[in-house]
Amino acid sequence: MTTSAPIIDVKDVTFSYAGAARPALDGVSLAVAEGDFLGIIGPSGAGKSTLMYAMNGVVPHYHQGEFYGEVRLAGADTHETSLTDLSHTVATVFQDVDAQMVAAEVEDEVLFGLENFGVPHDEIPARVDEALALVGITDLRERAIASLSGGQKQKVALAAVLALRPRVLVLDEPTGALDPASSRQVFSLLADLNERSGITVVVVEQKIGLLAEYARRLAVLDEGRLAYCGERREVLAHADDLLRIGVNVPRATTLSCMLRDEGFPVGRLACNVDEAQELIEGIVA
Amino acid sequence: MAGMLDYTAGNTMLHRLNPLSKVALALGICVAAFLSDNFGFLLALLVLDVALGFVGGIRKKTLKLLAGLAGICAFLFVLQVLFIRSGTPVFLFATDEGLRTAGLVVLRLIDATMPLALMLALTPLNDLAGALVKRAHLPYKYAFTVTTSLKFVPVFTDEMGAIMEAQTARGVEFDTRNPVRKLRLMLPLCAPLLITSVGKTEQAAMAAEVRGFYLRDRTSGVRDYPFRALDAGAFALVAALIVLAVVL
Numbered sequence: 001m002t003t004s005a006p007i008i009d010v011k012d013v014t015f016s017y018a019g020a021a022r023p024a025l026d027g028v029s030l031a032v033a034e035g036d037f038l039g040i041i042g043p044s045g046a047g048k049s050t051l052m053y054a055m056n057g058v059v060p061h062y063h064q065g066e067f068y069g070e071v072r073l074a075g076a077d078t079h080e081t082s083l084t085d086l087s088h089t090v091a092t093v094f095q096d097v098d099a100q101m102v103a104a105e106v107e108d109e110v111l112f113g114l115e116n117f118g119v120p121h122d123e124i125p126a127r128v129d130e131a132l133a134l135v136g137i138t139d140l141r142e143r144a145i146a147s148l149s150g151g152q153k154q155k156v157a158l159a160a161v162l163a164l165r166p167r168v169l170v171l172d173e174p175t176g177a178l179d180p181a182s183s184r185q186v187f188s189l190l191a192d193l194n195e196r197s198g199i200t201v202v203v204v205e206q207k208i209g210l211l212a213e214y215a216r217r218l219a220v221l222d223e224g225r226l227a228y229c230g231e232r233r234e235v236l237a238h239a240d241d242l243l244r245i246g247v248n249v250p251r252a253t254t255l256s257c258m259l260r261d262e263g264f265p266v267g268r269l270a271c272n273v274d275e276a277q278e279l280i281e282g283i284v285a
Numbered sequence: 286m287a288g289m290l291d292y293t294a295g296n297t298m299l300h301r302l303n304p305l306s307k308v309a310l311a312l313g314i315c316v317a318a319f320l321s322d323n324f325g326f327l328l329a330l331l332v333l334d335v336a337l338g339f340v341g342g343i344r345k346k347t348l349k350l351l352a353g354l355a356g357i358c359a360f361l362f363v364l365q366v367l368f369i370r371s372g373t374p375v376f377l378f379a380t381d382e383g384l385r386t387a388g389l390v391v392l393r394l395i396d397a398t399m400p401l402a403l404m405l406a407l408t409p410l411n412d413l414a415g416a417l418v419k420r421a422h423l424p425y426k427y428a429f430t431v432t433t434s435l436k437f438v439p440v441f442t443d444e445m446g447a448i449m450e451a452q453t454a455r456g457v458e459f460d461t462r463n464p465v466r467k468l469r470l471m472l473p474l475c476a477p478l479l480i481t482s483v484g485k486t487e488q489a490a491m492a493a494e495v496r497g498f499y500l501r502d503r504t505s506g507v508r509d510y511p512f513r514a515l516d517a518g519a520f521a522l523v524a525a526l527i528v529l530a531v532v533l
Contacts (some may be wrong), residue, residue, distance in 0.1 A: 087496065087497060092495050096488045099440075099488040100491075102429075111507060112493075112496055
């Protein structure tokens with residue numbers, strides 16, 4: 001077998017929320033291979049969250065509206081499979097970290113999903129330990145969630161879904177309420193999980209710098225349409241067009257685009273400062 | 286009052302008590318307070334309430350709660366004394382009957398409110414829900430509804446605080462000392478608060494559903510909530526209080 005079937009297959013999906021004037025998603029087709037790390041970016045109202053909801057089944061199960069096209073998650077049609085059944089494959093971290101907590105203490109939060117999905121009771125303590133260790137919050141186990149910082153809460157939300165050992169992890173702006181250092185921590189954790197455990201990660205994010213550094217592929221949405229989708233450097237190479245859409249490109253990438261346009265030999269676009277330094281040193285030498 | 290219902294962690298005797306015993310104890314004190322007409326007994330219940338708070342290691346919270354209730358009760362006391370006209374006048378408009386009834390009412394109110402608030406401060410909501418489902422066979426969705434609504438109280442208080450702060454920064458006089466004026470300023474904020482709360486509730490419901498909420502049944506919970514000797518003591522205390530309330 002040369003190519004395996006994608007774990008998420010979005011085929012020509014158009015979705016309008018009930019009562020909305022224009023579709024939130026307009027003819028979007030996109031495939032995510034197992035083990036991929038996909039970043040979804042676009043200006044406000046471009047349909048990023050809706051695309052994410054279409055991938056985890058929240059659309060059309062939770063949000064009513066007109067849905068055309070098909071989404072397959074690990075082969076199952078999200079339209080015909082219940083949200084609960086889809087959740088065996090995909091775990092979701094929502095944007096509002098406070099609202100999605102069901103428990104008062106960290107340990108109980110992690111227990112919730114494990115208990116619901118009927119994980120044998122003797123396996124549960126080990127799974128809780130594993131999930132907490134995976135995101136590095138073993139020391140927070142007994143803490144009250146209300147007493148944690150935004151970054152810590154985000155990690156608790158992650159641990160709670162990782163305990164379920166999902167094949168796919170989708171996250172809606174996981175760094176929305178975080179400072180730059182905590183944002184970086186969350187992303188390096190995601191990259192680590194993706195590399196070490198092979199979990200497919202799909203993340204909606206506004207901070208292009210983080211996506212440019214950590215995501216393997218990027219999908220850019222513009223007014224419900226998929227403007228670009230591909231390997232991150234390929235997508236970032238369209239700096240001017242991205243700027244027109246409303247997506248800022250990291251300065252390192254803009255710089256390499258400018259050098260490329262001036263005729264300098266730019267083999268690979270730089271996505272961060274280190275890479276830009278390397279590139280310029282190469283040119284100067 | 287923010288944080289009054291929040292759980293305070295600890296390992297005291299009351300923390301170790303089965304959540305259902307704590308509920309029984311709280312309700313028992315309420316029932317005893319309403320059954321009794323005896324001042325001495327009602328005062329003893331008040332002492333018991335405060336003692337429970339101290340044993341549970343939440344001194345500050347208990348005293349704050351007591352002070353808050355005392356404020357409300359002072360107002361109620363005056364109202365009652367004003368409106369009860371039977372009995373012999375003892376001082377200005379106050380009659381002996383009015384003073385007695387007003388005293389009983391406010392004491393009962395404090396006696397009955399404190400144990401419930403203390404119980405919530407000493408029991409993690411998830412344990413309360415867990416015990417209600419496992420031991421009292423309450424369907425999980427009801428337990429979840431109760432715990433979630435209680436969990437949202439501090440979330441909305443914070444939200445309201447944030448909206449008020451933002452409005453104060455824009456020149457709205459929320460720092461006024463006039464309570465009527467403050468209330469009138471707060472009323473229009475109910476709409477944005479309601480909208481935020483609907484959004485939050487929706488996210489909470491989605492998050493619970495994608496983590497298998499609908500698969501849960503009585504046997505799902507890992508924790509068992511056995512009754513121990515300490516719990517037998519709590520139930521004995523409840524029985525004794527009710528008997529005393531009737532006898533005295």
